[in-house]
Amino acid sequence: MDKKKMLPKKRVLTLEQKEGLQGYIFISPWLFGLVTFMAGPLLFSLFASFTNYNITSRMDFIGLDNYIRMFTNDSLFWISLGNTLYFVAFSVPLTTIGAVLISVLMNQKVPGMRIFRTIYYLPAVLSGVGVYLLWMQLLSPNTGLINTILSWVGIQGPAWLFDPNWTKPAIIFMSLWKVGGSMLLYLASMQGVPQSLYEAAEMDGANPFRRFWHITLPMITPIIFFDVVTSTIGGFQVFQEAYVMTESGDGGPANSLVFFNLHMWNKAFEVFDMGYAMGMSWVLFVIIFILTFINLKLAPRWVHYEGGK
């Protein structure tokens, strides 16, 4: 009541406004985070990418110099971009196809399925340095598990992490082990496919393969789309594998594991060329944005939504 007298012009909040205010109070932590941990840093990063910022004292505006240097005078920039594209181009399709195929198996009614699902999902929750060390051991050329198994079928396995031609395949191979995460997404959406569709198809004499191709696959395309978009974005951020699995994070033999983010990391935190590194991060953002945009544009051609759009 007192406040109303002191501010005669301000109307009392309507019920709706009071409600709205409470809404803002509830989301205020996120709003605060958005400003301090997102918007502010992004603006700073964008500005700093046009300077020679090195965290201590220098921050002179140098225009497009960082970007020009990147494209014309840094061979590792192109190598790292190429390595990253290689990784994404193989790991995304392979893990997607793998996850879909496994989830088809998982979607059958056979005994013990709960246990199988648990086993297949387990690797997806394991990550961090322990897993990378494990894979370094599995991939060791002479005494590792993988080359041992290959030798049973008469194949002389490559030196994997020591052979520049095989370092990236090795990392892609490792990413296949963790296919369970996507598998679960597909399984969930497969279980949402109406049983009646299968029954109708069976009546028409469609074999299991045709049922998969004409019913299951179209029905799960929205999840495939989601998975492809997110795993592409994730794939472009590959970093830890290379950092942990190479000698002191140097990027492996013949720079074969210098990924974009590893190069950026070294520029930022090894030589403190931070303006340059922030420029690189914006290039990465633009690449991801363009690819996501292309994905979105291509989606209507193959993504099937129930009820038309």
Place this chain on the structure above:
Amino acid sequence: MGIFNKNYYESVKVQKRISNSIILILLLLGSILLLSPIWWMFATSVKNMQEIMTYPPTFWPNEWNWSNYADTLEAAPFIRYTFNTLFLTGFAVFANTLSNSFIAYGFAKIRFKGREVLFAILLATMMLPAFVTMIPHYVMFAKLGWLNTYLPLIIPQFFGGAFFVFLLRQFFRTIPNELMEAAKIDGASHLYIWARIILPLSKPAIATVAIFTFNGAWNDFIGPLLYLNDESLYTLQIGLQVFKGQVSTQWNYLMAGSLMVLLPVIILFFIFQRYFIEGMNLTAGSKG
């Protein structure tokens, strides 16, 4: 055709049995393939160096050197790292479940101007690669004098994460509004409704957030790598990484250390696997 024929049913039955057997065999083979790395890690961790170097390698260790584990614990201060990691992980779980459920309630159950736009922004931030904000964050925390403290790893957790807000909002929206209305008529505030009605009804979703956060914080490598230099502050992941450099040829110690770091996650997974899997379904169902 022979639908009314007895033979038809017989052949369908046989076909089913054959295809089921094939599926079972494939699944079994796949399981062996997926689990063998974990067995290999364990087997290596109890071998002696001589056995590790023999060719062809042994699948069943000739000799079980359990002392490798004690030696590994002695070779690096893993106990200390474990306490550090538990402290950080505990904070992360507490902060994330609290803040994300609070924020998600605002987005799910309160009407306000600009809600849809802000929610779209929230979803858009999920698309932003973490590396774009990493350097400015580092600069910011450096200027605040927070380097070599846990603050950069703890404080940001209190401001919500897009993915968890999204997940919880989807869940909260499935809780009928009638429950809230009744409480409102009795004069309950939103804070009360959030704490006493929504949270107790959302245990599976909150558990999902807690588990995912635990997993993320326990496995976090880049954060501690960036902000912690003092060995006494190291987490398990960083300790293990440094340990790798010190004993790079001693695979038994490295595998014993790795297994000890992964074990809590494996145990947690088997205890809460229902939530792990439900959590994924929750996100799958809502994004489709």
